[in-house]
Amino acid sequence: MxxxxxxxxxxxxxxxxxxxxxxxxxxxxxxxxxxxxxxxxxxxxxxxxxxxxxxxxxxxxxxxTAKITSQHNLIYQKLLTDFGESALNTYARSNEQAIREYKRLIAARSISCCFETKPAFLYTMKHPDAIHMEAMAARSAGIPATEVTDTELPFAVKRALCFPEQASFHPxxxxxxxxxxxxxxxxxxxxxxxxxxxxxxxxxxxxxxxxxxxxxxxxxxxxxxxFRMYQEQSYVLALDHVPELKGMYLGTDPDGLSLRSAGKYLLFGGQNCRTGHPNPAPYDTLSSLARSFFPQSQAVSHWSAQDCMTLDxxxxxxxxxxxxxxxxxxxxxxxxxxxxxxxxxxxxxxxxxxxxxxxxxxxxxxxxRLRPAAPRLASHCAESSMGLLKGLGPNIMRCPHMGCRLSWNSADSTWDCPCHGSRFDRLGHLIAGPAQTSCRPHKLIP
Ligand SMILES: Cc1cc2nc3c(=O)[nH]c(=O)nc-3n(C[C@H](O)[C@H](O)[C@H](O)COP(=O)(O)OP(=O)(O)OC[C@H]3O[C@@H](n4cnc5c(N)ncnc54)[C@H](O)[C@@H]3O)c2cc1C
The missing domain is CATH 3.50.50.60 (FAD/NAD(P)-binding domain)
Structure with missing residues (x-):
């Protein structure tokens, strides 16, 4: 890709x-x-x-999208509730320290990797209270977070939360x-x-x-x-002919977008879903949103990636x-x-x-710790059991990891596993684990 x-x-x-x-x-x-x-x-x-x-x-x-930030969606309020003040402080300190270490290392070794210091913003169009709670939790952990209602985004937001001195680079x-x-x-x-x-x-x-x-x-x-992780996919467009954004943005609503400039391009991401779940036309949806906000924009490339999500x-x-x-x-x-x-x-x-x-x-x-993991645990168990059960049928593409039935991802032309997130190309060659081998090609390949 x-x-x-x-x-x-x-x-x-x-x-x-x-x-x-x-x-x-x-x-x-x-x-x-x-x-x-x-x-x-x-x-x-x-x-x-x-x-x-x-x-x-x-x-x-x-x-x-290579944002180097301690602003990880609405995490601080959750940490405070689920793990307490000490964990909240540790999380904030370790992530802020990581940003400083990138800065130090890149300067000390003169690494040319487009490193830039810039603010990061969370924004919402629906739930300003959630942003306010997050701001209070982040501030209590020592992050100089500020709330704003005006941003440079091409659409109105109800509230946004700014973390200063964050960064981006070319990974x-x-x-x-x-x-x-x-x-x-x-x-x-x-x-x-x-x-x-x-x-x-x-x-x-x-x-x-x-x-x-x-x-x-x-x-x-x-x-x-x-049993303790699943994978979530997101889709990204690189847009040309767009104004440069000075900050990096992430929407906290379920249909929120990720935006950050990279040179002359704008990385425009979203359409998150559990790997292996049908997502009919993620690139088309992102493209039409991009055109509505940036009418001159042109997508020069697009891709998807995924990451492991723990239950807590x-x-x-x-x-x-x-x-x-x-x-x-x-x-x-x-x-x-x-x-x-x-x-x-x-x-x-x-x-x-x-x-x-x-x-x-x-x-x-x-x-x-069961309590912080409980909500995701229930859905992970349900998804994995369903995938395994469906894997018992004849004439289907099956994941070599644990035997779950693979789903066809028509946007990327890949076979994706809804249980643990392994991915295969249309001929069954391994793209990403946990599976370690390709799967047997099958006559049902679309
Ligand atoms: C769309 C999207 C946007 C993101 N944006 C951001 C962001 O802005 N900021 C941020 O902080 N994070 C972001 N992330 C998360 C971040 O990209 C990942 O967490 C990070 O890249 C993971 O790095 P890694 O080294 O753990 O994994 P990888 O980069 O996947 O490296 C693992 C390597 O292991 C190799 N491997 C696998 N199995 C074997 C084996 N059996 N033997 C030998 N090698 C093996 C693979 O080939 C691979 O090269 C984003 C994630 C997604 C999905």
């Missing part, structure tokens, strides 16, 4: 794993999370190798600079992991520590991540499972993987190097 990022940056290709290898740390996945982690481990003198199934940044990172140019000194093997999918050994088609890697930074950790057990809305960063003391995971970023990849890199580097860390507990994958 062509996005404005991979159309404007070609990261030099790396060789595949040349044979068996021993290392201190093996990182599965060369997206933003895996590359940032490898970079900070190298800073600590650790020998780390990244094993990437395809190419660096070719996963969800190439489809991001692939950033990765290209960061990975230049790292050991990365491309076209090296990890097929299975057993204790300290990773099996790939080109050889086995033995590592003291193993990190799953592969977007969706694929082992079914331990960890049981398939906090990511899973840290130990993989009590049963695997040397495995770690970074996932469940809920569409906020720019700051969470940075936070993951710091937490997992700290854990591997046995450093003290102020904010690892709220993100620990070992947590279990």
């Amino acid at each position: 062509k996005t404005i990022w991979n159309q404007t940056c070609r990261i030099p290709r790396r060789n595949e794993l040349p044979g068996n290898l021993d290392t201190e740390v093996a990182i599965i996945g060369g997206g933003l999370a895996g590359i940032l982690l490898a970079f900070y481990l190298a800073q600590e003198g650790k020998q780390a190798v990244v094993l990437e199934a395809s190419s660096i940044g070719s996963g969800q990172t190439k489809g991001t 692939l140019k950033f990765l290209e600079a960061l990975c230049s000194t790292l050991t990365v093997f491309e076209n090296t999918p990890v097929l299975s992991v057993k204790d300290h050994t990773l099996i790939t088609p080109h050889g086995r890697v033995t590592a003291n520590k193993i990190v799953f930074a592969c977007h969706y950790p694929f082992p079914l057990v331990p960890g049981y991540y398939s 809305s906090l990511p899973f960063i840290g130990p993989f499972s009590r049963k695997k003391p040397d495995w770690y995971v970074a996932t469940g970023f809920g569409k906020w993987g720019m700051t969470f990849s940075m936070i993951s890199a710091h937490i997992i580097t700290g854990l591997i190097c046995q450093k003290k860390l102020p904010w690892k507990n709220i993100y620990s994958p070992l947590r279990f």
Whole structure:
């Protein structure tokens, strides 16, 4: 899938794993999370190798809108209610610190990646009270958030919430600079992991520590991540002939839009839905909205991407499972993987190097709290059971991960799994996990 990022940056290709290898740390996945982690481990003198199934940044990172922000939709009010003041403060501090660390790192290394400091806004056309509550929660966590009713958007909003000093960048140019000194093997999918050994088609890697930074950790057990996460898709248009927006915007209403300028283009996103759910014409809907707000606009490219959503809305960063003391995971970023990849890199580097860390507990994958997870748990169980049941029928496309029936996504011409979000092209070739293999082509291909 062509996005404005991979159309404007070609990261030099790396060789595949040349044979068996021993290392201190093996990182599965060369997206933003895996590359940032490898970079900070190298800073600590650790020998780390990244094993990437395809190419660096070719996963969800190439489809991001790359807002680097601590403003994550209506999260602060939810955190206060579900987890309390201490978790709220930790969330705000860790994400704000991640923004500052990007700024520091990019300046210190003179990385040319279109990094810009700009404000981020949440807006609503329906529920100004929700924005006000979010503003109060964010302010109580130390974020200098302000409420406004006038914005530069081409439509009226009821209320908006501004976080100052946020940022945006070109994610692939950033990765290209960061990975230049790292050991990365491309076209090296990890097929299975057993204790300290990773099996790939080109050889086995033995590592003291193993990190799953592969977007969706694929082992079914331990960890049981398939029962604790689902995936959500969003669609994006890159528009030309549009005025530049000084801020970055996200609508909090169910049909809210994401808008942010990237050079001469405007990234115009929305149409969120659970992966595998029918979404009849997401690009057409976005195009007609774009034309209504920006009559001169012209879509120069379009794409979709997806991210892992945890049931309690906090990511899973840290130990993989009590049963695997040397495995770690970074996932469940809920569409906020720019700051969470940075936070993951710091937490997992700290854990591997046995450093003290102020904010690892709220993100620990070992947590279990039913109340914050309950609403999403019910619908995730219902969706997964339905997908599995439908997978029992004859003559259907079935996901190799757990056997759920795949749905046809006519907008992208892909087969998508409504249970856990694996995606396949029209011939059944794997695009995104948790499935690790392609599925059998079937005569019912449309
Ligand atoms: C439409 C959209 C817009 C978004 N916009 C923003 C935003 O503005 N700001 C923000 O903070 N976040 C945003 N996000 C979220 C963000 O893009 C993701 O959270 C982030 O890119 C995830 O990075 P990652 O490294 O975890 O995953 P990926 O980039 O998917 O990297 C994982 C890598 O692992 C590899 N892999 C998978 N399985 C294996 C295996 N078995 N062996 C070896 N390698 C393997 C894959 O090939 C892939 O390259 C957005 C998400 C979406 C869907």
